[in-house]
Amino acid sequence: MNYTTHDYSQSELAYKEFLRPSLQQAVDLLDIQGGFKILDAGCGPGAMFSYFAEKLNSTGIIYGIDASDIHLEAAHQIVKTNNFEKIVSLKNVNLFEDLPFENDYFDIIWLSDVLFPDDFGEQIYPTLKALYKILKPGGRIGIFYGNWLRLELLPGYTTIEHYISIANEKRKSSEFPWKPEVHPENAFRWLNECGFISCENKYVSTYYQSPLQNKTKNYLHYHLTQIYGKAIEFRLADFHISQTLIDEFHKITNLKDPEYILYSPFYHCAIHGQLTIGHKKPIIK
Numbered sequence: 284m285n286y287t288t289h290d291y292s293q294s295e296l297a298y299k300e301f302l303r304p305s306l307q308q309a310v311d312l313l314d315i316q317g318g319f320k321i322l323d324a325g326c327g328p329g330a331m332f333s334y335f336a337e338k339l340n341s342t343g344i345i346y347g348i349d350a351s352d353i354h355l356e357a358a359h360q361i362v363k364t365n366n367f368e369k370i371v372s373l374k375n376v377n378l379f380e381d382l383p384f385e386n387d388y389f390d391i392i393w394l395s396d397v398l399f400p401d402d403f404g405e406q407i408y409p410t411l412k413a414l415y416k417i418l419k420p421g422g423r424i425g426i427f428y429g430n431w432l433r434l435e436l437l438p439g440y441t442t443i444e445h446y447i448s449i450a451n452e453k454r455k456s457s458e459f460p461w462k463p464e465v466h467p468e469n470a471f472r473w474l475n476e477c478g479f480i481s482c483e484n485k486y487v488s489t490y491y492q493s494p495l496q497n498k499t500k501n502y503l504h505y506h507l508t509q510i511y512g513k514a515i516e517f518r519l520a521d522f523h524i525s526q527t528l529i530d531e532f533h534k535i536t537n538l539k540d541p542e543y544i545l546y547s548p549f550y551h552c553a554i555h556g557q558l559t560i561g562h563k564k565p566i567i568k
Contacts, residue, residue, distance in 0.1 A: 299330035325397035329358030348376035421565035479561030492551035
């Protein structure tokens with residue numbers, strides 16, 4: 284994979300802003316204290332820095348690591364714009380190689396939509412074991428997924444959305460089968476098998492209803508047309524969506540159509556994110 288040229292910084296920032304209610308709940312569940320050292324592993328363009336900075340209250344440090352120079356440039360701009368220079372340190376680090384940190388160093392390790400089996404299936408367990416080593420005894424790791432496979436963005440059109448969910452997963456797993464043990468929904472299993480204790484799954488929700496703010500409406504339109512739009516046309520020899528459903532989808536997602544779904548005064552949507560938390564065994568004196 285080429286880490287330096289694949290740029291999705293703006294869409295990632297918009298996605299994280301859309302998930303703000305879920306992410307705020309997730310960060311609250313980590314019980315971050317002032318003075319903590321936090322590793323944002325696979326930080327991308329830096330969307331999470333403001334969440335962590337608010338909890339640290341200028342008395343800790345956030346290390347943002349990513350293997351993409353383009354994403355780190357965007358993250359640097361986030362740092363500069365928000366005056367985070369004193370609490371955020373950025374490093375170009377490949378998460379799947381040797382990590383340049385001492386053992387027992389971080390209080391919190393965070394991974395947000397990072398470990399996916401299509402790219403990193405064989406590296407999930409070795410990576411989590413390496414992260415375990417640099418986490419302090421008693422420290423916590425949080426693995427967050429926005430559950431993009433099962434969104435509820437088309438209220439009333441459950442058949443269309445069901446097929447889109449299937450198509451999205453088939454698109455992602457067409458070359459690398461998503462075995463159950465490395466599916467993102469099994470992060471709970473990963474942590475338990477990598478030595479973490481007191482593991483638990485938490486589910487956090489984002490919900491919107493009409494009238495929508497412009498930024499929310501813009502993101503929803505982007506997601507419906509660019510992500511759902513690609514999935515609805517996806518075909519395999521053993522899978523395709525009927526033309527009737529495809530036509531109906533294009534009708535309700537067309538800005539020029541009076542039945543455009545975001546025009547509805549009764550529109551609502553929900554996203555249920557998954558946060559899996561694990562702890563490193565504390566030292567008992």
